[in-house]
Amino acid sequence: MENRALNVVPFVSVDHMMTLVLHVGMERFLVELAEYIEEDFRRWPVFDKTPRVASHSSNGVIELMPTSDGELYGFKYVNGHPLNTRSGRQTVTAFGVLADVGSGYPMLLTEMTILTALRTAAMSALAAMHLAPAGARCMAIIGNGAQSEFQAMAFKALLGIDRLRLFDIDASASRRCAANLGAYGFDIAICRSPQEAIEGAQVITTVTADKQHATILTDNMVGAGVHINAVGGDCPGKTELHRDILMRAEIFVEYPPQTRIEGEIQQLAADHPVTELWQVISGLTAGRRDERQITVFDSVGFAIEDFSALRYVRDKIRSTDFYDRLDLLADPDEPRDLFGMLLRHAAKHSAA
């Protein structure tokens, strides 16, 4: 990747991303990715933070999520189309670009469907390291779709979670999740209700897919001392927790202006107190304060996490062959002579 031609941008395809993840090892990938996220959260104030740019339609949404730390610029393209599964497509797909702020030149183009699944899980586990009760071993996962196994793996890698209690309204999803995780040493129970799933769990991950105000957990179900990792409520009109749980919990968020619109806290007053996670990770404020406290990480996903993931992939593909070289940038010998480049191209072809 060193001394590359100026016109070439490294491209990590889906196939290369899978190879990279397996080459690094998924647990190590998640741990290192969490370290990159942590590093960026510790320098949160330097980032150029803008709300995502969304284009809504009747079927779904297409979003661009840009951010910059002044040296690097990253953006992710991501869609959300719940009906896509009917045509064999994924609900969410994504790709992203990392660029050099100094020249504006893209440095990396990569698939981000798999990468987003990994960074979302790494983010959840990183938050839980500061928020989950000490010694947590058992996690309930309510909603056993595409994100569920990644959550389990990240909590295993970063917190040592080794007992899972799964629930999904579609029991086949739970069975698939359990089967996919079969080789990773979890003690797994498939449960028949959310209530059963959360029995004995110190961490509750909610990651359902319904785009509506659902109540996956009601107030009386949630006992003292648990950490709720609320991943599924991530757009306007989509929540998972009963409002009363939020009222007695301490709530941690990524970027308040976005979370108040998209997260669980859209159910609360606009001035309801929340704690910004970067302040916890930076040591500026406490995470969990006592063992009886209920903590909620109201996760919606923020551009800086994708930026961290792009940085990580850029660093990891160095000294590997897990990328292609895209001829993405017109780069004439004489920068002001774009037209001449076309003429030379024509001359070369007519000579050939």
Place this chain on the structure above:
Amino acid sequence: MENRALNVVPFVSVDHMMTLVLHVGMERFLVELAEYIEEDFRRWPVFDKTPRVASHSSNGVIELMPTSDGELYGFKYVNGHPLNTRSGRQTVTAFGVLADVGSGYPMLLTEMTILTALRTAAMSALAAMHLAPAGARCMAIIGNGAQSEFQAMAFKALLGIDRLRLFDIDASASRRCAANLGAYGFDIAICRSPQEAIEGAQVITTVTADKQHATILTDNMVGAGVHINAVGGDCPGKTELHRDILMRAEIFVEYPPQTRIEGEIQQLAADHPVTELWQVISGLTAGRRDERQITVFDSVGFAIEDFSALRYVRDKIRSTDFYDRLDLLADPDEPRDLFGMLLRHAAKHSAA
């Protein structure tokens, strides 16, 4: 391109774009591209119009320019870094994506450095078809950088301009422009001043690169009846025309909220009357009204023009081989089983 696998996105590299342009023929490419832009300008109100999302730094800017017509979504990534030429890089590079609004799936990834040069020129010529005096044959081009030859070719293809009067503060730029255009049948004069360049020209194209409030044309230089195609003043702090010229001209713009910040009219009051070009192209209002009028197309470049260019390229590469197939989208057999796709990838590799 039909029946393609769901994970694959067609990619037009710089090399393929050059081949496509030469295969179609540059003049025909410009004419057809102008037709696509015209078609989209005629249905202007259906577009989702947002200002570009800019990330500024001391060296330049990186922008995302999205738009949608409700069926297709397009965005362009473009940078502007005037110091890039020092390191052999281009000032402006770009790439873009066209996506299906119904599924959110990208349908095309393409280089847009060359394509932007072509669409900018096609847009200028399209505007001039409605604004230039009838029978215009002679165009002055002030600023003979990378965009200049494309402007000449577009005005030749769409308006029949066959006489050029070139001026640049760097005479070698004018010589290069003249040499590059040598095979296209223009009568070309290289001039020693802007004043000399505009003698006898019915159209004046200003396309200089200085990022400052420059005065390429002063008021007394500009006689009645000309059309000024002001391409170079395209960001805050960068203008080319003296304010007094604007005060006695009728001004046509793409998208007023953007042009008032970026265009020549940043010199004028925020409520100075301007005409939206789409209304002229749609026949809702007149373009040039009489032969003595001075018209100005205050061009800054808008996302819809890129959208038209993306549509055009998508249509033109059909039934050609001028694209690659990028494995950009994770597409598991079972859409909810992203983790299982990784496991199957691992099994395949360990078996191999």
